[in-house]
Amino acid sequence: MTTLLIFTDLDGTLLDHHTYSFQPAQAAMQSLKTFSIPCVINTSKTFMELVALRKALNHQDPFIVENGSAVYIPKHLTLTVNETLEDCGEYWRKSFGPKRAELIALTNDKQDQYTFKRFSDMTWQELVALTGLNETNAKLAMQREFTEPMVWTDSNLALRIFRDDLAKFDVQVQKGGRFAHLMGKNCDKANAMLWLKAVYAEQSDEEITTMALGDGENDVGMLSKADIPVVIRSPVHAPPEIPNRSDAWLSDAYGPEGWAQAINLALTKQGIL
Structure with a gap:
């Protein structure tokens, strides 16, 4: 058996590029919650930006801020990390770079x-x-x-x-x-994703399969290191190339609509839906 672990960009991916709406993705997000599949936000946004957004999304999973600069793990999760983390109130923080x-x-x-x-x-x-x-x-x-x-x-x-x-x-x-x-130089969406994947792998007897979704050049590293890389179509720029990954998915629809299609396809392929 494998356990699915989702990593997602926000702007232009889970959020619409123009309106910042996530409404078309809500049903697919609920499916992830129903099947207890973690959905890790991996974004260029700041911690402060994510406070309100995570409330709106009812997001309970870890999240990665500022292009892989730091991972925040909510303390209510039963994730054991075998290194010293920074205590940030309701969260543990792993930092990867300078201030x-x-x-x-x-x-x-x-x-x-x-x-x-x-x-x-x-x-x-x-x-x-x-x-x-x-x-x-x-x-x-x-x-x-x-x-x-x-x-x-x-x-x-x-x-x-x-x-x-x-x-x-x-x-x-x-x-x-x-x-x-x-x-x-060590701040990278891929580095942060792989660090968190290892944390989840420590807690699980099953193999972890990572799925990453993104639309921009700064998502390429994360996508190239994911087991299932998904490029979300953008209304404003061409899809980024993912080097040496002929297996990358490209969504038909843009933004959150394409995100939902990819999530539902993955859940179907995994035999979950």
């Missing part, structure tokens, strides 16, 4: 060489204009702990040089759907 302040300091002198604008350079009003978020959610998105998103308006060549420049400091740049994200 945000270090990333800001490191890039302060780069604005003469490259054209970009970081979250720390923006007002919440500017972020609202860029994303369509409301005031409350924009302010939550700016409360980051481990990463610094930025609008990159320079060339792709300049981005490659910028990446090489920061690599010397163990910092990487990942391109998401809307923003380029500065983060520590």
